Amino acid sequence: MLRRRPASALLRTVTCLVFIGALAAAQPSSADWESSKEKAAEVSAKALDAIVVRPLATVRVIVGAALMVPSSILVAPSGREGYETAYDVLLAAPMEYAFKRELGSF
Secondary structure, three states: OOOOOOHHHHHHHHHHHHHHHHHHHOOOOHHHHHHHHHHHHHHHHHHHHHHHHHHHHHHHHHHHHHHHHHHHHHHHHHOHHHHHHHHHHHHHHHHHHHHHOOOOOO
C-alpha cells in the first residue's frame, strides 16, 4: 500500500525544485561574465588608484616642491629655460599625474 505524503512535504519539494530551476536559469552568459570581469578590473584599478597611487603621487608633489627651492638656485645661472625645465620635472608633471588625470588611468 502506498503512503501518501502530507501536502506540506509536497509543497516543500515543489518549492525546492522551482528554486533550483531558477538558480540554474540565472547563470550569467559568457558575454555577461566577460563584462563583469572587465568591470571588476576597472573597479579594482580605481580603488588601487584612490587608496595607494594618489597619496603616493601627492607625496611626490610635496617632495618636488621641497626640491624646487634648491634646484631653482642651481639652475638660476642658466636662465628661465633651466627654471622651466626644473618646474616641469619637479612640479608640473607630478601635479598633473596626481590631480588632473582620471581615476584608474595609469
